Amino acid sequence: MDKQFRIENRRRMAAQMGENDVMLFFSGENVRKTADENYPFFTNRNFLYLTGVQQEQSALLIKKMNGVVSESLFVLKPDPAREVWTGRRLTDDELNEISGIEQIEDINSLNRAMDALLASQPMMTLWLCLDALAPERHFDLEREFANSIRKRHPQVLIKNSYPLVCALRKVKSPGEVDAIRKGMQITEAGIRRMMRAAKPGMLEYELEAEFNAELAAHGQRHPEFPSIIAAGGRIFYLHYSHLMGRAADGDLILTDVGAGYDEYATDISRVFPVSGRFSERQAQIYRAAYAANRAVMAQIRPGVPFSMPNRVTREVSFEGLKALGLLNDLADIGKYVWHGTTHHVGLDTHDVGGYEEPMAENMVFTVDAGIYVREWGIGLRIEDNVLVTADGCENLSASIPATIEEIEDLMAQKDV
Numbered sequence: 010m011d012k013q014f015r016i017e018n019r020r021r022m023a024a025q026m027g028e029n030d031v032m033l034f035f036s037g038e039n040v041r042k043t044a045d046e047n048y049p050f051f052t053n054r055n056f057l058y059l060t061g062v063q064q065e066q067s068a069l070l071i072k073k074m075n076g077v078v079s080e081s082l083f084v085l086k087p088d089p090a091r092e093v094w095t096g097r098r099l100t101d102d103e104l105n106e107i108s109g110i111e112q113i114e115d116i117n118s119l120n121r122a123m124d125a126l127l128a129s130q131p132m133m134t135l136w137l138c139l140d141a142l143a144p145e146r147h148f149d150l151e152r153e154f155a156n157s158i159r160k161r162h163p164q165v166l167i168k169n170s171y172p173l174v175c176a177l178r179k180v181k182s183p184g185e186v187d188a189i190r191k192g193m194q195i196t197e198a199g200i201r202r203m204m205r206a207a208k209p210g211m212l213e214y215e216l217e218a219e220f221n222a223e224l225a226a227h228g229q230r231h232p233e234f235p236s237i238i239a240a241g242g243r244i245f246y247l248h249y250s251h252l253m254g255r256a257a258d259g260d261l262i263l264t265d266v267g268a269g270y271d272e273y274a275t276d277i278s279r280v281f282p283v284s285g286r287f288s289e290r291q292a293q294i295y296r297a298a299y300a301a302n303r304a305v306m307a308q309i310r311p312g313v314p315f316s317m318p319n320r321v322t323r324e325v326s327f328e329g330l331k332a333l334g335l336l337n338d339l340a341d342i343g344k345y346v347w348h349g350t351t352h353h354v355g356l357d358t359h360d361v362g363g364y365e366e367p368m369a370e371n372m373v374f375t376v377d378a379g380i381y382v383r384e385w386g387i388g389l390r391i392e393d394n395v396l397v398t399a400d401g402c403e404n405l406s407a408s409i410p411a412t413i414e415e416i417e418d419l420m421a422q423k424d425v
Contacts, residue, residue, distance in 0.1 A: 010184055010271060012109035015061045019080060022059065031126060032170055033134040035150050036067035041088065050066060055138050055174045057272060060108040064099055071176065074125065083119045087349035088353035093248060104274040124320060136170040139200045151383075153288050157388050163371050174362075179353050179362025185273060186396060189354065189373055190405060192233070192270035197409045199223040201239075201368055202337040204410065204419050206297050207283050209258035213238045214244065216262065217252055224268050233274035234358045240283065245347060245381055256283040261291060262390060267358060274358040276375055277406050278392030278416045285420040287413055294380050295413060296386045297329025302391045303377035305350060309376075309395060309402035318350035322378050345389040354394050372397045373405070 014019055026032065036056045039047040060069050060082065068083040087098045089243045102112040114122065137151045154168050159290040171222040181189070199220040207309045216238050224232060233261060239249045240256035244263040256262055260283045280295065282288070287295060304319045304325045323342045330345055332338040353360035353374045360374075374397075379390030391411060410416045 010059065010061060012080070012107060014182065014184055015107075015235055017060050017108040020174060021177055023073065023078045023172070024070055026078070026136070027072070027134065028073060028076070029130050029132065030073050030136060032071040032169075033123075033154070034138050035154070036060075036062065037150065038065050042123060051379060052362075054140075055171070055178075058174065058178060060110065062099070062104060062108055069110075069305060070119075070122070072396070077218060079112070080110050080120075081114055081120075082108060082110045083114045083116045083297040086115050091316055092334055118421065123158070124161065126295055127158070132164065132166070133210060134166045134168055136168050136173075137359075138171045138174060139169040140171055157394055160319075166330055175361035175363065178360065179372055180369060181355065181373050181396075185355065186371070186373065188271040188273040188276060189394070189396075192268050192273055192275045192343065193277075193405050194269065195224060195227040195268035195410075196266065196275045196328050198266065199226065199266065200279050200409055201419060203262075203264060204281050204416065205423055207256070207281065207285075208423075209256060209260075209281070209283050211256050213240055213243075213252040213256070215252050215263075216256075217265070218359060220264075220266055227268070229270070231270050233267045233269035236275070237263070239263045242386065244280075245383060258284055258347075259288065259387060260284075261387065265390070265392065273350060274354055274356070274360075275394055275406070276352075276354055276358050276392065277394065278379075278390045279379060279409065279411065280389040280391070281416050281420060286417055290385055291387055291389075292383055292413055294385070295389060295391075296327075297326055297333070298378045298380045298389055298391050299412065300329060301325040301380075302376055302393065305378065306393070306395060306402055306404060307374045309368060309397060310400060311368055311370050313350060313368045314366065318376060322346065322350045326378065326380055330382075331378070344370045345380050345382055346366070347381055348377070348379055348390075352377075368397050368401055370397050376404075 034056045037053045039050050042048045050065045066085050070081045072079055083302055085098050104113055137155050139151050201215045202223045217236050235250050237249055238252055240254055240262045241260045243249050243254050261280050262283055263280050265278040284414045301322045326346050327342050329341045351374050353362045375392055377392035381388035391405040392405050393404050395404050410419050
């Protein structure tokens with residue numbers, strides 16, 4: 010994304026502000042891992058959406074006074090002595106080039122600036138980005154800041170900008186869709202490599218290494234989320250992450266993986282037999298899930314409620330399972346269909362945006378049909394990412410092998 014994209018995002022946010030409104034967004038801080046080691050810094054996605062800046066202890070301030078909107082970026086200023094230990098900090102010129110913001114201030118002056126601003130008017134509104142899931146965390150920067158403001162400036166009305174940003178993020182711009190397409194090409198290459206490399210006796214982390222090596226070959230240091238690669242009975246753990254098991258002859262391998270591009274995620278699931286050929290029972294369950302996946306895609310279009318994917322997945326999966334003698338009543342479908350079908354995809358793998366309003370053009374989300382039959386030792390899901398178009402949808406992952414025939418043909422090309 011270029012700075013014009015960020016500028017437009019801030020303009021759309023500012024258009025929702027009233028007179029004497031102030032908006033503040035934080036990039037976040039490093040989290041301690043152990044001893045003197047921190048986890049790698051991960052920028053708050055809403056801050057990234059509005060600025061493009063990936064640097065800890067940064068803040069974006071937008072204010073609307075006398076009908077004029079102004080913007081300031083508060084950051085850790087360059088400090089050669091500290092940078093020896095922590096790495097290079099961005100200069101004002103670099104920050105301007107990334108974000109399009111001209112006013113760059115020292116983060117250490119933020120509290121003084123906010124106190125002066127909030128005391129300048131008898132009534133002001135401060136918008137903070139209060140993440141809906143943040144109360145589940147041990148520490149939440151925005152809520153801590155809100156508490157300190159309430160103590161110092163009780164006259165200030167605090168509102169939540171989180172839903173406003175999320176509403177913008179769930180409809181993708183052409184540049185965002187292009188980034189997802191590029192990430193999808195890398196994901197496809199990684200999945201194809203795993204399918205060709207798979208053989209009985211392989212450890213799950215060896216397949217992970219194949220996927221990661223393909224990502225590295227395309228300029229991506231890591232996947233967008235911890236890869237799920239499960240063989241045998243481990244496929245029944247939906248977010249399995251241990252990746253230490255060995256694939257035995259006859260096992261299915263379930264992969265749920267995604268490469269990114271320019272911070273935009275992809276999220277794809279494919280299942281393949283480690284031996285290269287599906288058994289009859291595996292193929293029967295696979296075809297039932299595939300039929301559900303495609304039935305959902307056939308009904309996606311603007312105006313369709315988000316209740317549709319789950320309903321259609323369950324109805325079509327039920328018909329397939331009924332034909333196999335596994336079910337007689339749709340009310341019992343939860344025994345074999347365990348999870349939802351759809352979530353938005355974007356700057357977050359499980360992207361923000363909500364599902365109360367119907368599907369709209371340029372949304373990107375998953376179609377994830379999964380069936381898990383413990384008594385047969387078979388569990389699988391087929392997950393694609395789709396773009397809503399004016400009259401339907403485009404399967405962005407259409408070129409990743411998904412039919413039984415496509416998968417078996419590719420796996421036969423072990424030396425390609």
